[in-house]
Amino acid sequence: MKKIINDPNQVVQDMVEGLVASSPNDIKQLPGTTAVVKTDAPNANKVGLVSGGGSGHEPAHAGYVGKGMLDAAVVGEVFTSPTPDQVFEAIKAVDSGAGVLLIIKNYTGDVLNFEMAAELAEAEGIRVEKVIVNDDIAVEESSSTTGRRGIAGTVFVHKMAGAKAEQRGTLEEVKAVAAKAATNVRSMGMALTPCTVPAAGTPSFQLDENEMEIGIGIHGEAGIERKVISTADDVAAELTGKILEDFDFTGDVAVMVNGLGSTPEMELYIVNKKVQAILAEKGLNVYKTFVGEYMTSLEMAGCSVTLLNLDDELKELLDVASDAPAFRS
Amino acid sequence: MKKIINDPNQVVQDMVEGLVASSPNDIKQLPGTTAVVKTDAPNANKVGLVSGGGSGHEPAHAGYVGKGMLDAAVVGEVFTSPTPDQVFEAIKAVDSGAGVLLIIKNYTGDVLNFEMAAELAEAEGIRVEKVIVNDDIAVEESSSTTGRRGIAGTVFVHKMAGAKAEQRGTLEEVKAVAAKAATNVRSMGMALTPCTVPAAGTPSFQLDENEMEIGIGIHGEAGIERKVISTADDVAAELTGKILEDFDFTGDVAVMVNGLGSTPEMELYIVNKKVQAILAEKGLNVYKTFVGEYMTSLEMAGCSVTLLNLDDELKELLDVASDAPAFRS
Numbered sequence: 211m212k213k214i215i216n217d218p219n220q221v222v223q224d225m226v227e228g229l230v231a232s233s234p235n236d237i238k239q240l241p242g243t244t245a246v247v248k249t250d251a252p253n254a255n256k257v258g259l260v261s262g263g264g265s266g267h268e269p270a271h272a273g274y275v276g277k278g279m280l281d282a283a284v285v286g287e288v289f290t291s292p293t294p295d296q297v298f299e300a301i302k303a304v305d306s307g308a309g310v311l312l313i314i315k316n317y318t319g320d321v322l323n324f325e326m327a328a329e330l331a332e333a334e335g336i337r338v339e340k341v342i343v344n345d346d347i348a349v350e351e352s353s354s355t356t357g358r359r360g361i362a363g364t365v366f367v368h369k370m371a372g373a374k375a376e377q378r379g380t381l382e383e384v385k386a387v388a389a390k391a392a393t394n395v396r397s398m399g400m401a402l403t404p405c406t407v408p409a410a411g412t413p414s415f416q417l418d419e420n421e422m423e424i425g426i427g428i429h430g431e432a433g434i435e436r437k438v439i440s441t442a443d444d445v446a447a448e449l450t451g452k453i454l455e456d457f458d459f460t461g462d463v464a465v466m467v468n469g470l471g472s473t474p475e476m477e478l479y480i481v482n483k484k485v486q487a488i489l490a491e492k493g494l495n496v497y498k499t500f501v502g503e504y505m506t507s508l509e510m511a512g513c514s515v516t517l518l519n520l521d522d523e524l525k526e527l528l529d530v531a532s533d534a535p536a537f538r539s
Numbered sequence: 540m541k542k543i544i545n546d547p548n549q550v551v552q553d554m555v556e557g558l559v560a561s562s563p564n565d566i567k568q569l570p571g572t573t574a575v576v577k578t579d580a581p582n583a584n585k586v587g588l589v590s591g592g593g594s595g596h597e598p599a600h601a602g603y604v605g606k607g608m609l610d611a612a613v614v615g616e617v618f619t620s621p622t623p624d625q626v627f628e629a630i631k632a633v634d635s636g637a638g639v640l641l642i643i644k645n646y647t648g649d650v651l652n653f654e655m656a657a658e659l660a661e662a663e664g665i666r667v668e669k670v671i672v673n674d675d676i677a678v679e680e681s682s683s684t685t686g687r688r689g690i691a692g693t694v695f696v697h698k699m700a701g702a703k704a705e706q707r708g709t710l711e712e713v714k715a716v717a718a719k720a721a722t723n724v725r726s727m728g729m730a731l732t733p734c735t736v737p738a739a740g741t742p743s744f745q746l747d748e749n750e751m752e753i754g755i756g757i758h759g760e761a762g763i764e765r766k767v768i769s770t771a772d773d774v775a776a777e778l779t780g781k782i783l784e785d786f787d788f789t790g791d792v793a794v795m796v797n798g799l800g801s802t803p804e805m806e807l808y809i810v811n812k813k814v815q816a817i818l819a820e821k822g823l824n825v826y827k828t829f830v831g832e833y834m835t836s837l838e839m840a841g842c843s844v845t846l847l848n849l850d851d852e853l854k855e856l857l858d859v860a861s862d863a864p865a866f867r868s
Contacts, residue, residue, distance in 0.1 A: 212731040216770045229808045231811060265805065445543055479557035483556045509802070
């Protein structure tokens, strides 16, 4: 295991401290937790937005804490859900009285723990709603989910909810746009290499030098097909093609070509070239494209493609300014 | 070699097309070249800013093309200088009559080719100035440089020059702030793994499973010391310590903890935690911190630390808005 870390069992605490130290005016660590919260939260009359989950997916989710995006990200151990009490603390920290929306990637642990936190908060009189994101079309069920997994499309859900909350939408309105984004987003990923959880020390699976895995999850979950590495064009065509089969994209689309951790930006742009060509061929207008690392899996090599179907409301929200470090727009 | 590419000899052309396709309203490819230019260049009365160099360092430099940063980035083959005629075309494309500043990382090939381009442009009556960046303190000479190498500190030079040019500084004024930033910036890097140039197909060097290399270059150049992997704190202390020995930082500083390609953001934040602690101990005030991938070396694992000494002018310029995709501020 080659990593630049101190104690493998202390990576999350170290990371959160280093993250907060990078933007001390904008974000803070909630005492006694590994939740990262906007320093000026709660904002008067604004719905609070909380997401989070296991760490190892940086910049998700703490990099999306900022004006126009999240108010708090609750950071669990690597690939492990944060505990209900940590989520509860974050909810309390961001509630202005306007209520709190939880944006949850669809993993059993996350869903359970965020729901338990919601119950604790509701018992204290805080209004809490939730939206579950399950954009990964690769598998219908997995060892860690009931239903599809939530992956990079979650970032678009953050963005839409964040923009609506910034405009002082009500809790119901913010939930509605988040749910609309979640309903209209699809993703699929592939990997060339596995990744190694620091505390484990060895990779979660093995791939031969000439192999890639299609439909991989972001926690090293098995994909749906292992095959010989083909070209970037083939990879783009397979991922994009499956997404287009799964959902009837009708409007303008937002595109995300996401690196899983160690894939050079050069390769992501090469994939994007083909994705754009495929969408043009289908007559789909691309409203905005995002290429980079948005939802990673430690140092996994690979990428995912995400398409979001946009109506006028979602286009307008996508254009609202955000100053979250990992999603300035 | 595990890469998501098509033809290894076509990666740069594919990448540039995919990059331009991601932001077609903001950037364009200069016909017949692999130069990436702002669509609205030249801007009236604005000094044009051109940088570039070999590719493989993405987002450097094409990700820094945007309002408040560069007007053009000339993209060479992987780790290979762009040709003088490509640079010349970029200079012509961005000159508004206010002149053009070339920001060049200190490698013999880049310096020669950018200087030849400058001569071609001057022969056509375009005023051209240049600033050479040599922020890497690891080696005083190398196989590809006379003097120190230019690495991640170049991004700060882009930023300062870009801000001053946006404020419609004269060519002399823009050159002066770029030169001031170049004089006041120091960097040093380390690697856990080498990287593989697509057309070569094999890594440029080997490191054992327990080894790291300190003082590495961004083209797989040898470092100054190979040793057993230590902790993130040790790495941060060694890089930061050597930088602080090399330059007398007196004012506020800007910090960049830069990933070389495949290092998870988690690890960069862990390094940043220690860097900030060291600077606090020295009584140096950190004005702004940047953690992420700014100047990479394909899929190399490792990081670099950059410190920039700031006076009031540089602080003000650092705060000027930029909308370059890789450096929004």
